[in-house]
Amino acid sequence: MIGKLIVSGRTREGAIMRLKRALGEMVIEGPKTSIPLHQALVEDPEFNQGAYTIKWLEEWLAKRAAKG
Numbered sequence: 001m002i003g004k005l006i007v008s009g010r011t012r013e014g015a016i017m018r019l020k021r022a023l024g025e026m027v028i029e030g031p032k033t034s035i036p037l038h039q040a041l042v043e044d045p046e047f048n049q050g051a052y053t054i055k056w057l058e059e060w061l062a063k064r065a066a067k068g
Helices: 012-025 035-043 045-049 056-067
Strands: none
Touching: 012 035, 035 045, 045 056
């Protein structure tokens, strides 16, 4: 692990807005990172609504892989 990004906000929406901004500004040169994956996650409507379960990420990744 190179680093860990933690954000907070008064509301879920506020924290997600801060997360989007922080991910957009983050620069790590050299190794491949998971930043693009996290950027895609925070754009998903189900994630933004908090409508997910413990299996949600696994299913989301499978759908993403099926799309190509």
